[in-house]
Every structure is written in structure tokens, then in C-alpha cells.
Amino acid sequence: MKAKDLVVLIGIIGIVLMMVIPIPIVLLDFLLIINITISVMIVLVGMNTQEALQFSVFPSLLLVTTLFRLALNVSTSRNILAHAEAGEVVETFGNFVAAGNIVVGFIVFLILVIVQFIVITKGSERVAEVAARFTLDAMPGKQMSIDADLNAGMINEQQARDRRRKVERESDFYGAMDGASKFVKGDAIAGIIILLINLIGGFIIGMTMKDMSFGDAAATYSILTIGDGLVSQIPALLISTAAGIIVTRASSEGTFSNDIMSQLTAYPKLLYIAAGTVGFLGIFTPIHWFTTLPISAVLIFAALKMQKNLNRKQVEEEQMVEEQQIEEVRSPESVISLLQVDPIEFEFGYGLIPLADTQQGGDLLDRIILIRRQCALELGIVVPVIRIRDNIQLRPNEYIIKIKGNTVAGGELLLNHYLAMSPGYDDDSVTGIETTEPAFGLPALWIDEVTKERAELSGYTVVDPPSVVATHLTEIIKKHAHELLGRQETKLLIDNVRETYPALVDDLIPNVLAIGDIQKVLVKLLKEKISVRDLVTILETLADYGTYSKDHDILTEYVRQALSRQITQQYTSQEESLRVITVGPGLEKKIAESVQQTDQGSYLAIDPTSSQMIYHKLGEQVSKMVQSGHQPVILASPTIRMYLRQLLERTMQDIPVLSYSELEPNVEIQSMGVVNL
Incomplete structure (x- = not known):
């Protein structure tokens, strides 16, 4: 003590x-x-x-x-x-x-x-x-x-x-x-x-x-x-x-x-009034003048002095403002500040201002808070602050979403309408303005308040414009989450783990891997929509295997296997079995033979004819699964999974590719088709 x-x-x-x-x-x-x-x-x-x-x-x-x-x-x-x-x-x-x-x-x-x-x-x-x-x-x-x-x-x-x-x-x-x-x-x-x-x-x-x-x-x-x-x-x-x-x-x-x-003497003119009032009392009342007139004289002198000081301060402030404006134009910082790029921006036309104006009942800011919380729970990352601004260059009801200054999505809203999505069959009594749901690209209708109840009774999914924006923004953030995770953001996540697991972090960084290596592994996971919320397991796996290999692709595969329970639950959800498209032995052999090893790592070098054939056969199986109402999932062996993922990176980016070692032993796998060469 x-x-x-x-x-x-x-x-x-x-x-x-x-x-x-x-x-x-x-x-x-x-x-x-x-x-x-x-x-x-x-x-x-x-x-x-x-x-x-x-x-x-x-x-x-x-x-x-x-x-x-x-x-x-x-x-x-x-x-x-x-x-x-x-x-x-x-x-x-x-x-x-x-x-x-x-x-x-x-x-x-x-x-x-x-x-x-x-x-x-x-x-x-x-x-x-x-x-x-x-x-x-x-x-x-x-x-x-x-x-x-x-x-x-x-x-x-x-x-x-x-x-x-x-x-x-x-x-x-x-x-x-x-x-x-x-x-x-x-x-x-x-x-x-x-x-x-x-x-x-x-x-x-x-x-x-x-x-x-x-x-x-x-x-x-x-x-x-x-x-x-x-x-x-x-x-x-x-x-x-x-x-x-x-x-x-x-x-x-x-x-x-x-x-x-400062505040009592901020109005010199009022001191003149006070001086006149006191002087009036000394002249026209029995109060003697030598009691009041000195006070009036002091007030008048103070008022003159303060008025002079205020005029001088006003001139000095005007000169200072002019000098600051000149300096801002001349200084390099005035240009450097323009180089700042916001991670996420949401811009909208003037017709959508009520969405963000709380005085007009807009709750977009509150919804964005919930979106950031939801992404933290589902993805395990802290979504950067979303910059919201109006843009007079856009159409009144148009909005766009930017990632690092580049437009990645957009749409239009009708504030006094509701977006109705068909349950699979159309009801002729439900009429409206045809459009496309921006988040998932589904055909939809903009309907008015009168038609809303009829559409709900007909089985349509009806949402209001703020919910449309929130859903679209959430999906865009999930899709581009890997672009939002840099080294600085990775360091913040690791520092959070360090508070409860200091030995793990100190053993891994920088002795085994650098923050940049960990960031690349996390980015690869997020790119395939794998949550990194269980960062302790990820870091434990990297600490175990980082001493044997520095290849980010291989380290990612080890991490995916360590997250097998999470990946299994993510794709099985409430279903008892996992329906997949299986990669046949011929295709596995073709991919394995096309892998080239270099000093910088391994990559897939497959001829264009074989690539087109693989795309065609996978496309057929994916279409069948979609028509049957199931999410397409491709299942391959652990040795070729990452190379097959590389092959499908551009054409089938949204289709998950899993390996047998990433699934729990107790999950029932039901093959809906086989892709082979």
C-alpha cells in the first residue's frame, strides 16, 4: 500500500x-x-x-x-x-x-x-x-x-x-x-x-x-x-x-x-446601456451623483476598451483564416489527404436521403451497426467503418457500394414500395414494377402498400427498402471480406487473442511466421467463405505446421483440416447428410499430373482443352443440383483440393470445394453426381 x-x-x-x-x-x-x-x-x-x-x-x-x-x-x-x-x-x-x-x-x-x-x-x-x-x-x-x-x-x-x-x-x-x-x-x-x-x-x-x-x-x-x-x-x-x-x-x-x-464582457454595447441607467439614477433620483457617475464612467471606459479589443480580434481572426486557407492550398498535405481511400463506401442519390436521415425516420445507421456485429460473429473480422454519403451524380433512387474506391455493386430503390420475391410460381393478381433483387439477382416486383397484403397471402417474400439495402450490403461485405483484411487489421485481431493467449502468440510471432504470412492464410480462408472467428485454433495450427512449410496454400489446407467441425456444420446445417458432386479418379489423376513444383511454390498447369472439358462437366452437375434445390458442393481428395479450387477460381467462385479430411467422420455424404475425364 x-x-x-x-x-x-x-x-x-x-x-x-x-x-x-x-x-x-x-x-x-x-x-x-x-x-x-x-x-x-x-x-x-x-x-x-x-x-x-x-x-x-x-x-x-x-x-x-x-x-x-x-x-x-x-x-x-x-x-x-x-x-x-x-x-x-x-x-x-x-x-x-x-x-x-x-x-x-x-x-x-x-x-x-x-x-x-x-x-x-x-x-x-x-x-x-x-x-x-x-x-x-x-x-x-x-x-x-x-x-x-x-x-x-x-x-x-x-x-x-x-x-x-x-x-x-x-x-x-x-x-x-x-x-x-x-x-x-x-x-x-x-x-x-x-x-x-x-x-x-x-x-x-x-x-x-x-x-x-x-x-x-x-x-x-x-x-x-x-x-x-x-x-x-x-x-x-x-x-x-x-x-x-x-x-x-x-x-x-x-x-x-x-x-x-469573457462572456459578461462579450457585448460592449450593453455596457453603454448599463452606464446610462446608473447615470440616470444619480441625476434624477435622490441618490447622489458622486456615487453613480464614477461607476458610469468606469463602464463607459470598459465598453470603449472592449470594443477596441473585439475589433482587433476580429481583424486578426480574418487574417488568420486567410493565411490558413493559403497554407492549406500550398501545403502538400492538401493533396495527400485526397489520397485516402475508404475501405467501404455507401453512396446514394438525393431521393434516398430519408434512409439515412434519422429525423425522417431513417434507420440505416442502426442497421449498419447490426451488419458490423453480424459480420464479426459470422466471419470473425472487424468490418471497417462504412462511409455513408449522398452523391448528386447518381440518379435519385440509385445507390452504389464501393470497396477501396471501386464500385462493386449497386441498385435502385423505390422508397414508397416493397420488394416482393416470387415463391416459385406467379400470382397474376400481384402486379408491380419488374426488377431484380440486388443481393442474389432474383426476379422481383416493386409493389405498393395496397398490394403488399395480397402478395404476402400468396406466399411472396416481401421486404421494405431499408432491408433490401441492408441485405445487399451484408452480402457484398461477405463476398469481399478478404479484401478488407490487411496486415493492420490482422494485427488487431492477433492483439485481441494475445490478451487471453499470450504464450500462443509469442510462440508464433515472429519466431515461426510473420503477421503478413498469417494475413495471407486468413485471406484465403475468407475468400472461400470460411469464418476466422476461431482464431485460436487457426494460430495453434499455424504454430504447429509453420516450422515445416512456409507455403501459404499448404498452411491454409492444414488450417481447413483443423476447422473440420466448423466447415462440416457450415455446409450440413440442419440436414443429416451432405449432398456433393464427387471428383472421379480420372479427373483427380489429371489434376495431380498437371501440378508443377517451383522454388516459389506449386501451381496448376493444365491445358485449355482439358480445362474446358472440366468446366463443362462440372457445370452440368452443378445445374442438376441447383434444379433439385440443393446447394452445389464439390468434394475432392485432400491432395488436389486446393488445385481444383485454383482451376475454378474465376468461373465457379461461389461454389465451395471441400476435401474428405475437412469433414467430420460422422457426417453422411450423399453423392449427387461424379465428374470424371
């Missing part, structure tokens, strides 16, 4: 002991001065903070100082009632305020207590309660604003995380202030009760036990009570004022004093 932690703990224990153990007068004076000093420091800190969270310890500090003040009250009351004295500090405050007149001193003290209890404490409590309520009510809106800025690319993930943490801390702070303000109110009530106890109890003890006359008892105990109340209420008043300043403090770039001076 550090020394400062130990000091705080001893201090808290000492405060509690003060309520039970009598304290010497000299030590009591010392503690009373410390109490006043702490309250002054709290007020000064509260005035010099730019926002409430810079003094986040204030609610807890408020409780500790209140407890300390009550402990001092108990100690001074014990000395007043037992010994008719409470030290020089209490006696000095009492004599100074009373000034020889106990009644005047008592009235002044009561005024101070009333101001403390009714004005400062009551106001601070109410402000803290309202601030806590509004902060909690505004929390969901702030969170949505952060998500919107993140999706729009205005902030990055770390900035969003920091802003969310700040919103949570604000809600915690104002909630704590709401509770801590109740201690301030209770402290004020306790101060009044202790005052009455000291005054009445002192009279009784003085006249009955100490044989004082009524006048002596009244003089002695009144002075001590007033002094005790002052040394208690003045720090309480200061801390209550600090609480009010902090909870009413709006976030700004300056301190409390700077804000007061």
Missing part, C-alpha cells in the same frame, strides 16, 4: 475516532483551520475545472468533508458543554461577529444559517437532482450519436470507446452528486440542531453546574455557540457553493473565472 493511500485510510479512521475520543484544545484549533483550508481549496478547484468530470472525486470528497465537519462539531460541543471553552479559533470567530453585542452577533449567525440552508444547500440539491435526471435521460441519445459518428467515419473505434466511457462517467458522476447533495442538506440541519443544543445546554450547565449567573452564562455560551457555528457553517457554505458551481458548470474550454470575464 502506498503512503498516500495509508494517509487517507488513517485520516478516515481518525475522523470517526474524533466523535468518541476527546481532543486537546490546541489540536482542535489546528483541525478547524485545516477544515477551512480544505473548503477554500475545494471552491478554488471547482472554479478552475473546465468540466465536471475533471473533479470526479467531488461526491466522495463531499461525504468525507461533511463527516469531518460533523466530527469537529461533536468535539467543539463536548468542550463547550464540559469546559465552557472551545479554543482560540471558535472564540475569535464568536467575538469578531458579535462585536460586543450578542444579539447582533446571534442575528448575523442566523442569517448565515438561513442563507446556507435555504438558498445554497436547497438550490444545490435541486440542481444536482435535475442534472442527474437529464443526464440519464440523455444517455441513450448520446450513445446513438456516437454510433452515428462512428458509422459516418467522423471518429475511429478508439475515439468512440473514449466518448462512450465519458458518457458513462458523466451519468455516474451526476448520479453520485444527486446522492451526495443529500448529505449537504443533512449537514445543514445537523448544524442548526447542534447550535440549539450548545445554546440551551450551555445555559443549563452554566447556571446549574458552574454556578454562573444568567448574564454570564448567556454571554459565555452565546459567544462560543456563535463561534462554533461559524467555523462549521462557513466551510459548509463554501463546499455547498462549490457543489452548485460544479453541477451547474457547462462544458467549456475555459475556467469559471475566464468564462465569467
Whole structure:
């Protein structure tokens, strides 16, 4: 435990002991001065903070100082009632305020207590309660604003995380202030009760036990009570004022004093009006002119001075803006900033603005958040921020999707319609505008609200325009996920694994493989729509086999075999068996004989005639499976799987090619056809 932690703990224990153990007068004076000093420091800190969270310890500090003040009250009351004295500090405050007149001193003290209890404490409590309520009510809106800025690319993930943490801390702070303000109110009530106890109890003890006359008892105990109340209420008043300043403090770039001076003096013309009003009072009322005219003169002088400063600042700001614009044009950064390419962009015509405008009911930003979460769960990667912008060069209802600055997909939407996709048979009563579903290329119709119910009863799949966009964007991200995973993104994924599996990462990187090697393996998996979410298994496999081979294709095959359970579940889903197109021995032999080995790795070199024959026969089998309503899956031996995948890379990219070693032993394989040469 550090020394400062130990000091705080001893201090808290000492405060509690003060309520039970009598304290010497000299030590009591010392503690009373410390109490006043702490309250002054709290007020000064509260005035010099730019926002409430810079003094986040204030609610807890408020409780500790209140407890300390009550402990001092108990100690001074014990000395007043037992010994008719409470030290020089209490006696000095009492004599100074009373000034020889106990009644005047008592009235002044009561005024101070009333101001403390009714004005400062009551106001601070109410402000803290309202601030806590509004902060909690505004929390969901702030969170949505952060998500919107993140999706729009205005902030990055770390900035969003920091802003969310700040919103949570604000809600915690104002909630704590709401509770801590109740201690301030209770402290004020306790101060009044202790005052009455000291005054009445002192009279009784003085006249009955100490044989004082009524006048002596009244003089002695009144002075001590007033002094005790002052040394208690003045720090309480200061801390209550600090609480009010902090909870009413709006976030700004300056301190409390700077804000007061800058904002009160921001309108010089109003000072002329104030000077004229004060001068009018001195000339046309019994108030003497030498009281008001000097104030009017000072206000006029200040207004002239401020107007001159404002004019100078305005000229300086205009010159600075011009210089910045010139520098931006001249600087190389003005061109370099244009080189930035966003990973994913979604652009739309002005007719689709309601999709993204939350004020018009658009929920596209919320859907994009769900898309990124879905891709993280299904693919195991963090999808970069999707830049959303309108583009006046597009048709009003057109949208396009770009990957790294290049258009990869697009479509058109009719906002006041629904997209209806046929269940396999057409209903003549369902009519609309013929179109193509953008995500999967299926024939569809744009139908109006009246036709929607009829289409649903006829078995059509009916979706609204935002769902069409969300589905299309999701499929495009899945299709191009391998393009979005670079070395930097791979490092972030590995750093996430390092937090829970540091030994695995340290053993693999950089001793066995570099981040670039791992990235290439992950890209090959994503290219064949294999999720990399189980990154621990992938890294374990690479650590095992990376010492034997640096060939990315071979390492990918080892990883696929390690992910056999995942791959099996991905393609069998709820079905009991896996229907596949089997590669015959003749075709396997042809591919195996066409593999060429080089120093850079192995590749498939097959003659064009054989390639066309393979494409033709595979195409026939794929068409049969599609017509029977099953997803085409090609099954080959482990030795030729990756080469067959290379052969089909361009013509049949979406058809998965699996090997026997990638399937679990308990899965039932049903061959729907054989491709052979």
C-alpha cells in the first residue's frame, strides 16, 4: 500500500475516532483551520475545472468533508458543554461577529444559517437532482450519436470507446452528486440542531453546574455557540457553493473565472446601456451623483476598451483564416489527404436521403451497426467503418457500394414500395414494377402498400427498402471480406487473442511466421467463405505446421483440416447428410499430373482443352443440383483440393470445394453426381 493511500485510510479512521475520543484544545484549533483550508481549496478547484468530470472525486470528497465537519462539531460541543471553552479559533470567530453585542452577533449567525440552508444547500440539491435526471435521460441519445459518428467515419473505434466511457462517467458522476447533495442538506440541519443544543445546554450547565449567573452564562455560551457555528457553517457554505458551481458548470474550454470575464464582457454595447441607467439614477433620483457617475464612467471606459479589443480580434481572426486557407492550398498535405481511400463506401442519390436521415425516420445507421456485429460473429473480422454519403451524380433512387474506391455493386430503390420475391410460381393478381433483387439477382416486383397484403397471402417474400439495402450490403461485405483484411487489421485481431493467449502468440510471432504470412492464410480462408472467428485454433495450427512449410496454400489446407467441425456444420446445417458432386479418379489423376513444383511454390498447369472439358462437366452437375434445390458442393481428395479450387477460381467462385479430411467422420455424404475425364 502506498503512503498516500495509508494517509487517507488513517485520516478516515481518525475522523470517526474524533466523535468518541476527546481532543486537546490546541489540536482542535489546528483541525478547524485545516477544515477551512480544505473548503477554500475545494471552491478554488471547482472554479478552475473546465468540466465536471475533471473533479470526479467531488461526491466522495463531499461525504468525507461533511463527516469531518460533523466530527469537529461533536468535539467543539463536548468542550463547550464540559469546559465552557472551545479554543482560540471558535472564540475569535464568536467575538469578531458579535462585536460586543450578542444579539447582533446571534442575528448575523442566523442569517448565515438561513442563507446556507435555504438558498445554497436547497438550490444545490435541486440542481444536482435535475442534472442527474437529464443526464440519464440523455444517455441513450448520446450513445446513438456516437454510433452515428462512428458509422459516418467522423471518429475511429478508439475515439468512440473514449466518448462512450465519458458518457458513462458523466451519468455516474451526476448520479453520485444527486446522492451526495443529500448529505449537504443533512449537514445543514445537523448544524442548526447542534447550535440549539450548545445554546440551551450551555445555559443549563452554566447556571446549574458552574454556578454562573444568567448574564454570564448567556454571554459565555452565546459567544462560543456563535463561534462554533461559524467555523462549521462557513466551510459548509463554501463546499455547498462549490457543489452548485460544479453541477451547474457547462462544458467549456475555459475556467469559471475566464468564462465569467469573457462572456459578461462579450457585448460592449450593453455596457453603454448599463452606464446610462446608473447615470440616470444619480441625476434624477435622490441618490447622489458622486456615487453613480464614477461607476458610469468606469463602464463607459470598459465598453470603449472592449470594443477596441473585439475589433482587433476580429481583424486578426480574418487574417488568420486567410493565411490558413493559403497554407492549406500550398501545403502538400492538401493533396495527400485526397489520397485516402475508404475501405467501404455507401453512396446514394438525393431521393434516398430519408434512409439515412434519422429525423425522417431513417434507420440505416442502426442497421449498419447490426451488419458490423453480424459480420464479426459470422466471419470473425472487424468490418471497417462504412462511409455513408449522398452523391448528386447518381440518379435519385440509385445507390452504389464501393470497396477501396471501386464500385462493386449497386441498385435502385423505390422508397414508397416493397420488394416482393416470387415463391416459385406467379400470382397474376400481384402486379408491380419488374426488377431484380440486388443481393442474389432474383426476379422481383416493386409493389405498393395496397398490394403488399395480397402478395404476402400468396406466399411472396416481401421486404421494405431499408432491408433490401441492408441485405445487399451484408452480402457484398461477405463476398469481399478478404479484401478488407490487411496486415493492420490482422494485427488487431492477433492483439485481441494475445490478451487471453499470450504464450500462443509469442510462440508464433515472429519466431515461426510473420503477421503478413498469417494475413495471407486468413485471406484465403475468407475468400472461400470460411469464418476466422476461431482464431485460436487457426494460430495453434499455424504454430504447429509453420516450422515445416512456409507455403501459404499448404498452411491454409492444414488450417481447413483443423476447422473440420466448423466447415462440416457450415455446409450440413440442419440436414443429416451432405449432398456433393464427387471428383472421379480420372479427373483427380489429371489434376495431380498437371501440378508443377517451383522454388516459389506449386501451381496448376493444365491445358485449355482439358480445362474446358472440366468446366463443362462440372457445370452440368452443378445445374442438376441447383434444379433439385440443393446447394452445389464439390468434394475432392485432400491432395488436389486446393488445385481444383485454383482451376475454378474465376468461373465457379461461389461454389465451395471441400476435401474428405475437412469433414467430420460422422457426417453422411450423399453423392449427387461424379465428374470424371
